[in-house]
Amino acid sequence: MTAIVSVTELSVAYRSGGSGGRDVPVVREVSLDVLPGQTHALVGESGSGKSTVAATLLGHLRHGSRVTGGSVRVGGADVFALPARELRRLRGGTVAMVAQNAGHALTPSMRIGRQIAEAGGDVPVVDLLEQVRLPRPAELARRYPHELSGGQQQRVAIAMAIAARPKVLVLDEPTTGLDVITQRGVLDLIGALRDELGLAAVLVSHDLGVVAHMADEVTVLRSGRVVEAAATGRLFAAPQDPYTRRLLASVPRLDDEGLALVGAAGEREVRPRAVVSGDAPVAVSARDVTIDYGSARAVDGVSFDVRRGEVLALVGESGSGKSTLAWALAGLRTPSGGTMTHAGGDRPSGDTKSGDLRSGDRESGDLARPAGKRPLSLRRRVQLVFQNADTSLNPRRSVGDAVRRPLRFFGTVGSRAEAVDRARQLISDVRLEPALAERLPAQLSGGQRQRIGIARALAGEPDVLIADEITTALDVSVQADVLRLLDDLRRERELACLFISHDLAVVRGLADRVVVLRHGVVVEEGPTDAVFSAPGHPYTRQLMAAVLEPLPGVGPVVDGGENTPPTNRRKPYTQGAP
Amino acid sequence: MFSFIARRAGAAIGTLFLSSVLVFLAVQALPGDVATQVLGKDATPDAVSALREKLKLDQPAWERYVDWIGGALHGDFGLSLVSGKAVGGEVGMYLGNSALIALVTVLFAVTGSIVLGILAGLYRDRWPDHLISTVSLIGMSVPEFVVATVLVLCFSVALPWFPAVVLYGPEASVGQLMPAVWLPALALAVVMAAYIVRMARTSVIDVMAGEFVTTARLKGLSTWRVVTRHALPSALLPTLHVIALNVAWLAGGVAVVENVFNYPGIGKLMLASVQNRDLPVIQAIALISAVVYVVCNLAADLGAMALNPKLRTRGRTR
Amino acid sequence: MTTLDTPAAVPAVPVAPASAAARAWRTVRSSRAATIGLAIVAVHVLIALLAPLLTSYDPIANNADQALLGPSWEHWAGTDQYGRDVLARVLYGGRYAIGVSVAATLVTLLIGTVVGCAAALRGGWFDDVLGRVLDAVLSVPSVLALLVIVTALGTGPSVIVLAIAVVYVPQVVRVVRGAALAVVPADYVTAARARGESTWAILRREILPNITDVVCVEFAMRASWVVLLISSLSFLGFGADPPTPDWGLMVAENRTAITVVPMASLAPIIALATLVVGLNLAADGLSKAWGVDRIREGS
16 A cells, blocks of 8 residues: 655755744654555654644645755645645645644634635535534534634534545644543544544644554654654554653653653653641631632632642633632632631741741731732732743743842842842752843743742742642643652642642642532542542543543543533633643 | 624714813813904904803803804804804815815725735735835825925926816815815825735735634635635734724825815815914814714724624624 | 753853843844834934034025025035025924924823823723723824914924824823733733732833833834924924924925925925934834734734
């Protein structure tokens, strides 16, 4: 059988900074073959060039990029040598693309039906919509993209791609940004269509779990180069390259009983969870908290305690109210009911360098008040780390300045010189070079920025740390490092940590207790091990079933269905990885 | 959908009310006693006080405002201090003449500049773009009176195709004015088009780089279809409000050009009435300009609604 | 820094970040349009400052014997109807145009930036009311508003500065507010709020540094409009008082004699156009170099 897609020694370069810039290679001598009916996955972290390779199958390059070597052949035709008319026929007819974010990929001013019909083919629009398992297709065809939920939009994008019955489907991170359960549904659909229509597929993903479930062959890319290529079963069972091994080892698993530490060669060592002593004092206590957004209730009667040195995970899909709760604790939203209190108490021994304990520090504080109305000592002791490190640091100020400001503001240090020293100390506490202090955020990597975000939170010498999806925007290997840092810090500083995440597997290794939220209500709560070994609520079971782990041949996909309401209230900060 | 229109219309009325107050206050703040100004320094105190009473200058300001705005709503803007005629009729006459210029200008400037802007955006960084961008930069950099003067030099002096100045008064018929309309309209169109071209270019570039345009391309659609069906509705959205602002700008922009050509329009009247301190006329012109501004913006909002289904269907999903 | 991507993690940049000024200078240098534009403006400023050294003629002294002369060795650009040297008047004319424009633009931008930032940060009723009032001011044609103010208060340079501020502050507020609104929801502003910082501190530390590029572009852009507006005002006879050398005034004075001494009209036109082209090029270049998107910021 001859390959339907054949990429040979492809190199692509991007010209930086206008005409005078130099060529920056983004793809270097990548080769791969896809046989008819086969699914080939391109895996890699951000900047690996995987999306660039995928787009070349349709003869598409980003503005400013060009092919510097090699060729791409699809269905026997050299894509970059085709005349414009032929290329148009190839697009849609032979190869079709499902883009990463359907919300942006659908034209906002056109009805769904028109957009699908435009893609060509003889299949009626209603049949196509039915084929992607969308309810009431005739009515849906008359809608505009913004009237659909994220999952529905992605299904429409798939319908559009298969309209002209192509032979190859290019899927560029097709489920990134969707909730786990929705993701599961979309992946099932893609799998079913692929078999039904006998499609070959090229799947681009950073998510090894998705790849393990979907692909026959995998090519691992790093900085534009192929690191390893193999059949899925072999790759996941016995990865050859150390990079692949480390990548695989970094993925958190549902059955990890502690945080997995990954070695240089990709060996995996599970560190037992920190033991929280039974008499550890409660740091934060929430009772029947209710938060409203206008007339909509985001959080409804939630109660929990977090003790010193303990990690409590708040888990749920987008719209579950978990981030709202975090922001309320940080004083950025005012709850409409219930109580949230900070217990006060002594700070842990060995961390009283400032020696500046005012009497207010020992009293309990009311966390229901907005930040501006809390006493300084309380603001200082409850600190928030943001999801997106790219926007949580002021791009015009050095990262050292970002750490020094709270030091000075909270009065933790006396003089300017002392602030400089303490900031360097904090930066090295989060396992970074103190010399980085003079850099601007743009000069750091994503993981480094997130560490600076943590250092800034530590500057107030808090005893409560709220981590709001802090690893969501990071690559898996970086995520593993940041999780480890967080785990170290709570041990060293006896932090009460509220860890917010949509990813159950991430929570598994780190959290001591789990609270599962759905539509603002707690559906399940308990010690992590208990919840994971015997989930009590059907929703928890559904969430766990939807987690895709990077193990080849894991059980068949369960039909999750769509559980997001039609008005998809996904908040920007809960949107997924890059 | 209707609530959106209603909200916008309500805001427009609010703006109009505020601007009428501002206009009234600003004009009242003009120094000097109007009656003395009108009658001259040698007028007898009796005559002055009689005029003051006639102009209701002895009443409190808010009462005069209510009087004025009440009359204005019925088309009665009072009497001109200079000619003694009804302001409404006089302004209307000049306004009609200006509308002639404005119509020609808008027709040429808007259609021409949108086409040029789109072309420049589509041929980004190639010669059509460089040419159009350079010309529009120059168009932006030269004041109207210069464009007008150069046009006169070219098309009245060197090539005697159009009249350099208008010899008719405000009562001139459309037929009499028609030959004189083209040069002022062209001068205004050059300046106005420059801004719209640049805005259209930027937004076309922006939208063409968007994901949904890429998706449409990768569906194998022709460039024409991608541009007209997918890109243009979104690209025109930000341009709409610039067009509206520019059309509203015409209300003041004509002042300079009409004076160059001695064209009997609202701009010339504006200048004359400011020189003569003909307060009722100034107020009327300002209020009418405010109406033009508000109506243009409202039209742009409606246009935006036609182009953006999100605005139309807001009530349906949420 | 991570166990995985040790090699490529640290981007190759100078260890110590350059100062903000040096950074700005580098961006300016990277854009040809901005360099040319700023150079043109600099030449204009120099000429205006050095005018007395560049010409020995008095720009306002009448000389009836020398009226309406064409270009010659003594009068490079000829003379006008009062026998004044056109070149001298053009050279001196920049003083009024640039001086008043810079003052007016500075005042406008200062007020506009403060009010715009405050509106974006405070939001709520303050923002609403402000928006309404600004819209109402905008609805009155700027030429008319200028004329009324100038008639009321006279034609001194300070009045023109004030009048320009009244007319253009609303537009600057809109632009700056738009730019600041893009910054306000950023997490670093939220972090400052969570720390309980004061509005002023947030404005100064977090917001202003992130909109300086917008403000700079706005300055260049606005300055070009102000130059145009002031010259139009002078042309209409409401700006500079004769016999002040001013470009707009010169065009108005010499327009009728354009067939006799074209240079008397063309020279000020060229001066005016080059200054505005320079400002526009600078604004364009800066906005491209800094990636300031004028669509998002409105107007």
